[in-house]
Amino acid sequence: MTEGVRLIIVGFGVVARSLAGSLEARGEEFRRTHGIDFHLVAAVDSKSAAVDRNGLEVRELLRRKEETGRVGRRSLPVSEVIEDTEADVLVELTPGNPLDAEPGMTHLKSAIKASKHIVTANKMPLAHEYTSLVASAESRGVQLRYSACVGAGLPILDFGDACAVSEPVQKVEGVLNATSNFVLSRMESDGSSFPEALEEAKKLGYAESNPWLDVDGVDSAAKIVIIANHIMKKSLTLKDVAIVEGIRRISPTRVKALMEEGKKVRMVACVERRPEVRVLELPRDDPLSVVGACNVVRFHCKYSGERVVSGSAAGGVTTSSAVMRDLLRVGDSIRAG
Amino acid sequence: MKVVMKFGGSLLASPGGIQRVSRVISKGSKKRMKVVVVISALGEVTDLLLHAATNAKIWDSTQVIHFIDRIRGIHSQPLAEMGLRQPTYNESLDQLEELLDDLKLTLSGVSILRELTPRSKDLLLSFGERLSLVVVSAGLRQAGIAVEALTGGNAGIITDDSFGEASPDVTKTRKGVREKLLPLLTRGVVPVVAGFIARSATGEMTTLGRGGSDYTATLLADAIAADEVWIWTDVDGILTADPRIVKSARVIDELSYAEAEEMGFFGAKNMHPLALAPARKAGIPVRIRNGFKPERLGTLINPHERKSSVIAKSVALVGNVGIVTVSGETLVGRPGTAAKIFELLGRAGVNVLMISQSVSESNISAVVRKSSLERAASALSEGLSQVGINAGVKVEPDVSVLAVVGAGMKGTPGIAAKVFSAVASKGVNVMMIAQGSSELNISFVVASRDSEKAVNALHESVVLGK
Structure with missing residues (x-):
């Protein structure tokens, strides 16, 4: 039996596109090897958002991003998308801002508040507030995985x-x-x-x-x-x-x-x-x-x-392989209950 | 003809700004002018450095590095865009990085010590002009102009060591500047001097304070006995009024040093009186010109007070001021009260813009900046009661000062009446009035809500003479 894992991807640059590509191309493989069926239910970039609780059409999404520079047709408040979309995992891939770690910091806090697991490749929120983020994730029973923040694909x-x-x-x-x-x-x-x-x-x-x-x-x-x-x-x-x-x-x-x-x-x-x-x-x-x-x-x-x-x-590919690694671990633990 | 040309920061930082500057200089050289160039920091760099001066105490490494990167961007962009040949390009980048390294050290020092001394503040601010010097001199060389890049100190400007607002040693500066610049001019080289910064006799970096780069230009002009000083900015010259308030404001063709100084005092976007002083003393005319429209002549500030048909040359509006009034019978016939009031305000660090006393002597009013109004009022009520003067202190917060400036008012009877009637015809009440002893200006106070109406009425009647 496969377990459905619903994802929200925030930040749609090189790493996110590489990740979405693998989810699409290797979906069958992950169902077979891990018993996990990933669904992308929301994607957000700096200008727009696309949400579909039944799962977005990834190929269509990538095509639209390529052609228009946007993932969606309208813009939605990111915190609302993170908190209100029914999903299991937030994948936070916005660029790191060293001065105040925003907007990534707000995204992580929204996800913790909404009891969603987190996989992130954005190192700045952790570099600013590691201790409190880890503690609040734990207190909410939320997994916070960040192996892509250091060494890209190198574990x-x-x-x-x-x-x-x-x-x-x-x-x-x-x-x-x-x-x-x-x-x-x-x-x-x-x-x-x-x-x-x-x-x-x-x-x-x-x-x-x-x-x-x-x-x-x-x-x-x-x-x-x-x-x-x-x-x-x-x-x-x-x-x-x-x-x-x-x-x-x-x-x-x-x-x-x-x-x-x-x-x-x-x-x-x-x-x-x-x-x-x-x-x-x-x-x-x-x-x-x-x-x-x-x-x-x-x-x-x-x-x-x-x-x-x-x-x-x-490079984006090695980083996205680390994100994939973290996602499969979160998926495994969801499946294990 | 020897001309000192100073180029402002917004002009230098505009797209193609340095090319524009090089055309102006080349044109001068073709007319056999010997040109000395003085430059400011690029665009907003001085403001950024001031911001850093206030904040570096609480910055961490990342914030320092981020700041440096922002400054790098402002200077490396024009360098990249001017199409420099190698190895000039790499050399310029190297000079830039060397200065940025020093800047980083200075900021890191402030951030580690959590303290900014006036000495290190001067050092910090000096980077604006020094960085600008790298970019501008590279651009001028690229345009085929033979230049020698000099900091103010290297050009021979020697000051005392009052950091933040150093005073030039006139004798040493004249000697030093002549020795450095005259041989260059003879060889046909254009000295490019970083404005605002100078050096103390012991070799430390100092800054010329409020006079800024304009001051550098007039000091150099005095030393080399220049024929004129041209201040290139992004405006057409000195205007008759603030064009944002007065639609019919226009450029003043000519005015005297005295008039220019009066206008500077009332905050016209103009040369600081301190910066004008060396030119005034040496009788060197100063022109304010628009670098974007070099065909225009701009405003000429010259030694002579020429009487013109118009009564006044400009109307200035100073907002954000308030009146503090001291009143009471005990003031009547009591000498020295005004002096006492000045003393109390001075001790409280309040700058008085205008003062007036009623003929009855029963009240004295002072106009001060709104930010110091409360301080002024409490200093007066406490201080006066301590010396046994029993007086009431009242404040009036929402007022503005209007200043009419022009040599035409000197000895012309009925000026005050004309000013009053112009304002009164718009139903505006004049709350206070004062005429400077030079008779070059009349200033008065109106309610802030009436101020724009009053400025326009005055501009029509006494400046345009309608």
Whole structure:
């Protein structure tokens, strides 16, 4: 027997479209392997909303978004859609706003109020109010899943959870921004300047048109907050992170000189006591010296020492695979009752 | 002919603004003018920096970085749009990033120390003009103009170290500016000077306060004995009245320094009297011109007070003011009461715009900003009773000051009557009146609800002479 799971997707950018595409293409597979039948009952973007309690026609929705830039014909208050539509899970995919985490924060709070489970790839609400969001979700018996917020498709939080089962994790450090790492790698491989390498990253779709969140270290700061809170049970917020230095001022000359010494420069987020983001010069063979649009995290465990997870971590498809992973877990638990 | 040209921030930040500026300079050079350029911060950058100055104390890293990114955007956009050749483009971006790095350090310092000293505030505000200098000088070079980019300090402007409103050391500044700028002009190079900022004798960044970049322009003009100062803005010149209130307002072709200063005092969008002073002392004419319409001549401020057929040149309206009135028999025949009132208000930090005493001496009224009206009233009622003056204190909150300015009023009999009748014909009651001793202005107070009617009536009758 299959269990119907009704979804509301808020935020309809690259990740959401990739997710909707998989729901459509792999629906039969999920029915067979997990016994779950996903229905998209509402979709909301910045300009409009589409709601159908019997399930929206996903192919039609994607076509309309492509042609008109909107998912629906009219605009509805998002909080009302989240609270009043009969659904099981809110999938929150709006872009992260580092200053006050809105509108994502309001969306999450509406969903918790309406006792809907949450799967999100928007790290900013968690970076701002992790502790209270997690506590209020728990008190309402709502699942809050956010593995897509860190590492895109790379299961960093799951890996950290596993490390922390039998012993405390005392320190976490990592390269958490794939765009910046791509830029630095490009500067190393062909001697490009920062602006040239960044231009390349934009062309390949790794970097936004305004990439300050990535290259100035804010995105990494938000991620280290989530990792520290989730794995090390801290109650940090984005405000606690000292963002010492981003990668803008790294010159090709410095990169070249370091290469000759057998070193690489990497933007590393770190938490032991006080969290910080800074640029470090690392030996070439250090596990953190990864190359390309990748993430790497080193967990320092109390007894077993260092554990490292690394891999490709950029783009809408890998992020949507992490959202899918969280959705199936929520679905499994609904099915299990 | 030597001309110091100052270009305002809204002009520089407008689309194609820097190209427009370069055409103005090239045209001047073709006419064999030796041009010194003074620039302001781009568009709203000074306001943003002021906002940061107030708020950086409570900002975290993210907010600092976000702010820097906003400032970056304002400057990198015009750089990207001017089609710079390499390596100029990359060099300009590098200079920009270097300054932004310093700005970030300054803001982070404020945010960590949770304190902003006047010294660091000056440093913070200086970034507006310094960043603008990178963008504007790149644009002018691109247009084929040989330029040398200088901060106010590098151009030779030396001040004391009263941060926030530093006073120039005239002798040192004249010497320094001459030594720096004259050789450049001889070589045909256009010095581009970041306005508003200067340097103390010990080498610290200072700012010229309210006079701003206009002040930089007149100081440079005085030092190099320029023939004229041209202030390029986004308006046609100094207007006879606020065009939002008076439809028939028009540009004033010519006025004297004294008139311009009176108008500046009454808040006309105009040069600050402080900024005008060096030009006035050196007798250098100043023109206010519209950078979007360079074919127009704008307003000429010159040394001579030329008597014209019109009685007054402009009517200004100052809203958001109130009257505080002290009255009582004990004031009669008691010398020094007005002085006492001034002293009490001064001590309470209240700026008095106008004062008048009735002939009977039984009451004295002062016009003050509405924001300080309550403070003024309580300072007076407490202070006067302490020195044994038993007087009532009354406030009148909803009033406006009208100021009529013009040398034509000097020695012309019946001006007050003409002003009164113009206002009275619209049924407006005049509550208070004062004429400055220079006789260049008459100012009076009316109820705020009548103020626009009164301005229009006055403009018709004493400015347009209808």
